[in-house]
Amino acid sequence: EPEVTQTPSHQVTQMGQEVILRCVPISNHLYFYWYRQILGQKVEFLVSFYNNEISEKSEIFDDQFSVERPDGSNFTLKIRSTKLEDSAMYFCASSPRTGTDTQYFGPGTRLTVL
Amino acid sequence: QKEVEQNSGPLSVPEGAIASLNCTYSDRGSQSFFWYRQYSGKSPELIMFIYSNGDKEDGRFTAQLNKASQYVSLLIRDSQPSDSATYLCAVNGYGNNRLAFGKGNQVVVIP
Numbered sequence: 001e002p003e004v005t006q007t008p009s010h011q012v013t014q015m016g017q018e019v020i021l022r023c024v025p026i027s028n029h030l031y032f033y034w035y036r037q038i039l040g041q042k043v044e045f046l047v048s049f050y051n052n053e054i055s056e057k058s059e060i061f062d063d064q065f066s067v068e069r070p071d072g073s074n075f076t077l078k079i080r081s082t083k084l085e086d087s088a089m090y091f092c093a094s095s096p097r098t099g100t101d102t103q104y105f106g107p108g109t110r111l112t113v114l
Numbered sequence: 115q116k117e118v119e120q121n122s123g124p125l126s127v128p129e130g131a132i133a134s135l136n137c138t139y140s141d142r143g144s145q146s147f148f149w150y151r152q153y154s155g156k157s158p159e160l161i162m163f164i165y166s167n168g169d170k171e172d173g174r175f176t177a178q179l180n181k182a183s184q185y186v187s188l189l190i191r192d193s194q195p196s197d198s199a200t201y202l203c204a205v206n207g208y209g210n211n212r213l214a215f216g217k218g219n220q221v222v223v224i225p
Binding site (some may be wrong): 035 | 147202213215
């Protein structure tokens with residue numbers, strides 16, 4: 001069964017450094033998403049992406065964040081200058097279409113900012 | 115701002131019993147409703163989705179939706195120790211892509 005994959009599984013970085021989190025969505029899916037979950041808190045929506053552009057973003061997704069689909073398979077989340085409060089699990093998800101479609105989650109990347 | 119509330123504390127159930135989880139949502143325009151299971155340190159895993167009022171059964175799981183009351187529930191029958199996890203309710207609305215999640219309900223199945 002096709003799965004969303006994410007690399008790395010754990011990323012440790014120093015405050016102020018840039019990180020890139022990588023995802024390979026399910027191959028025939030059209031919509032891609034990033035969510036994050038701070039330890040002990042809710043899963044929070046960051047951004048959705050369709051047809052090579054952002055279709056929706058949350059108030060969390062400020063100028064330090066960007067997303068890109070650099071090729072036909074990868075989907076990346078870049079955090080330009082990490083802060084301590086960016087420490088969280090970051091989940092990539094994909095869905096076949098949009099709106100009411102089920103979103104399938106990858107295993108996550110644990111980001112630790114020191 | 116969509117809000118999804120799961121207010122119950124940890125739920126302990128004996129093995130073989132029924133676990134009942136509840137969720138309310140604030141956006142009356144919400145269209146689709148999901149239950150995800152999340153083991154500690156892992157990602158959300160889809161259990162069920164429901165779009166229409168009423169009940170939907172899938173194996174040992176039953177989802178119930180009442181749009182008038184803005185309420186969705188999940189029943190787990192014949193609970194197994196492997197069902198011990200946090201269950202996340204998630205909702206999204208017409209024309210947008212974001213899932214709004216509740217905080218989750220922790221279920222502990224006691225052998």
